[in-house]
Amino acid sequence: MNYLLFLGLLSSAIAMRWIVARYPYSGYNKPPMFGDFEAQRHWMEITLHLPVNEWYQNSSANNLTYWGLDYPLLTAYHSYLCGWIANKINPAWCALKASHGHESDAHKLFMRYTVFIADLLVYYPAVLYTYRSDLLNKNVPTKRLTVLLTNLFYPLLILTDHGHFQYNSISLGFALLAFIMATQEKSILLSAVFFTLSLNYKQMELYHAVPIFVYLLSAYCVEQRKIKWKTFFSLGLVVIGTFAVIWLPVLQHNPSTVIKRLFPFERGLFEDKVANFWCTLNILIKLRVKFEHETLAKICLLTTSLSILPSCIMLFRRPTVRNFYISLFNISLCFYLFSFQVHEKTILLPCLPMILLSATYPVECFTFLQFAMISVFPLMLKDNLVFIFWLTFIAFSILAFQRFYIHFNHISLLQLILLTLCVTVTLPLLLAAVYIRPPRRYPDLWIVLISACSCLYFLSILIRFHIYQFRETTFKPSSTKKIQ
Numbered sequence: 001m002n003y004l005l006f007l008g009l010l011s012s013a014i015a016m017r018w019i020v021a022r023y024p025y026s027g028y029n030k031p032p033m034f035g036d037f038e039a040q041r042h043w044m045e046i047t048l049h050l051p052v053n054e055w056y057q058n059s060s061a062n063n064l065t066y067w068g069l070d071y072p073l074l075t076a077y078h079s080y081l082c083g084w085i086a087n088k089i090n091p092a093w094c095a096l097k098a099s100h101g102h103e104s105d106a107h108k109l110f111m112r113y114t115v116f117i118a119d120l121l122v123y124y125p126a127v128l129y130t131y132r133s134d135l136l137n138k139n140v141p142t143k144r145l146t147v148l149l150t151n152l153f154y155p156l157l158i159l160t161d162h163g164h165f166q167y168n169s170i171s172l173g174f175a176l177l178a179f180i181m182a183t184q185e186k187s188i189l190l191s192a193v194f195f196t197l198s199l200n201y202k203q204m205e206l207y208h209a210v211p212i213f214v215y216l217l218s219a220y221c222v223e224q225r226k227i228k229w230k231t232f233f234s235l236g237l238v239v240i241g242t243f244a245v246i247w248l249p250v251l252q253h254n255p256s257t258v259i260k261r262l263f264p265f266e267r268g269l270f271e272d273k274v275a276n277f278w279c280t281l282n283i284l285i286k287l288r289v290k291f292e293h294e295t296l297a298k299i300c301l302l303t304t305s306l307s308i309l310p311s312c313i314m315l316f317r318r319p320t321v322r323n324f325y326i327s328l329f330n331i332s333l334c335f336y337l338f339s340f341q342v343h344e345k346t347i348l349l350p351c352l353p354m355i356l357l358s359a360t361y362p363v364e365c366f367t368f369l370q371f372a373m374i375s376v377f378p379l380m381l382k383d384n385l386v387f388i389f390w391l392t393f394i395a396f397s398i399l400a401f402q403r404f405y406i407h408f409n410h411i412s413l414l415q416l417i418l419l420t421l422c423v424t425v426t427l428p429l430l431l432a433a434v435y436i437r438p439p440r441r442y443p444d445l446w447i448v449l450i451s452a453c454s455c456l457y458f459l460s461i462l463i464r465f466h467i468y469q470f471r472e473t474t475f476k477p478s479s480t481k482k483i484q
Contacts, residue, residue, distance in 0.1 A: 053253035126173040150369070163383060174197045175208055189235065270282075275458065276337045277303075278300070280455040370400070371426075374454055
């Protein structure tokens, strides 16, 4: 591997993130809640000053209606570490209650650096490990470079973490390591550890839990219809042990309080406009009016379970590397489209395995990644990140066309239609959302149409990749040696 090339690309990726970080963050100068930046700062404040058993409980010192902690314990520990460092630098940054809405330039710089450090410690090493892996597109340097470039320069992750302000790179970095290690028999226990870490950083990684469980079970724990109990129990003990270490501080108190905060079903079917099936269907049928809250939750559970079943079966029958990545995409996209209480940023979950498939299905991959960006445009509009959105969107589009031109001499008619659709339908809507005031009767018209168009595309690509997986899955090989 050319390490100078990697360092050059890494430097460019860091520079791109630094440019995005120069823009205002989510909630800047917007009291009383101040956006996601304040949420991350507030979690540092809470974890630093309160005992572990009060982090997820409502109290006079911890008002859960003001950005109450609702991510798993690994996020809380990370917040504590950052808060401890911040307190050493300037106690005013995390002073209990008194620091609400703190927006000094020095603190902003500190918070920005915490995201850069998260990238350097977790996400970039995971990307490098992926590039060095020979399991996908073996001995094809140009295809591996495509995966590397897409991982480093995908704008949605950069805009979400460095613009909107979150730490998705940590959970996604752990998940990426888990995906690659899961395809190497000698590393499956480490894969289980890293995925457990990912899940305990952000609960949205449940989207990936089903396919990685099915893959590990079929590829390594079942052979000729017999269960390999040693491997099965080893994986189980590693997962349980990792969970136990992470959850030990709250197990002696009331862990159910943490679980209730992680899965707040009382919030309803959806909050903001999301490019999923239920939000789109709600345009025609007012679901929250016609159905009770509990009924909607059961409908979502049933629909999601049925939608992921075909991909699970196909993966179990033939656990190849490519099938695994396709199943990761299909199942995580099913969760995004059909599950209960989905946030717009969770579209990052199907994006991660799609990036691993970018060299195999370049046109479909880059079109999906562009639509994923389009689907969160309302969030970029809300956070005043429109200009940097367009700048990174266009730059990534140029990179995308350059990469799939390398792999293909021609584009099929269907692919051409999808690319044309992306430009001719969604581009006017994005421009209208910025420059044209919607009718007074329909104040969210442009936002709803952007979400609906994105949803329709997601449904179409989901069907297409189920077909790809069906063609790939015709039998389970007698050997557990995976093929591409």
